[in-house]
Amino acid sequence: MKIILIDTSAFINGYNFYQNKSIYTVPNVKKEIFNELAKLRYENAVLSGYLIEKNPTREYLDQIEKIIEVAGETELLSNTDKQILALALMFKSNENEVEIITDDYSLQNLATLMGIDFKSTITKGIKKVLKWIIYCPGCKKTYNKIPIDGICVICGTQLKRKPKK
Numbered sequence: 001m002k003i004i005l006i007d008t009s010a011f012i013n014g015y016n017f018y019q020n021k022s023i024y025t026v027p028n029v030k031k032e033i034f035n036e037l038a039k040l041r042y043e044n045a046v047l048s049g050y051l052i053e054k055n056p057t058r059e060y061l062d063q064i065e066k067i068i069e070v071a072g073e074t075e076l077l078s079n080t081d082k083q084i085l086a087l088a089l090m091f092k093s094n095e096n097e098v099e100i101i102t103d104d105y106s107l108q109n110l111a112t113l114m115g116i117d118f119k120s121t122i123t124k125g126i127k128k129v130l131k132w133i134i135y136c137p138g139c140k141k142t143y144n145k146i147p148i149d150g151i152c153v154i155c156g157t158q159l160k161r162k163p164k165k
């Protein structure tokens with residue numbers, strides 16, 4: 001099943017809900033919407049069943065913290081961003097295809113590092129090319145995405161990233 005997740009930025013930029021049924025988000029997103037009209041749109045989408053609020057479990061939030069440690073973007077991500085990513089991970093672990101709708105640059109960056117698809121509401125059709133190499137300082141294995149827990153599957157060392165040349 002394909003799951004679509006939407007974050008605050010996509011919501012504020014006026015993502016059109018009524019083209020897809022069952023779009024997921026985390027309840028925290030509502031707290032980040034200060035525009036009254038946007039808030040109403042949010043509530044209507046929930047009431048009509050187009051938007052489903054769901055919280056990730058602690059297990060997946062912990063995994064996101066470990067992945068962020070490798071990615072090194074801790075300071076740029078809000079709690080809501082982390083919850084969105086954890087929810088994405090949760091759905092992915094249950095064999096779902098996941099796509100995040102977001103206009104937030106650091107969230108897009110993390111999604112790329114995690115191998116999760118994303119779409120932007122503003123820039124159409126541009127997918128960022130991964131400009132980082134994830135590698136293991138222990139056994140030198142490289143990864144094209146950060147695995148769960150952010151550790152090397154071969155030797156268990158905490159992974160790092162470096163810019164791609």
Ligand SMILES: [Zn+2]
Nearest residue numbers: 136139152155
């Ligand atoms: Zn290793």
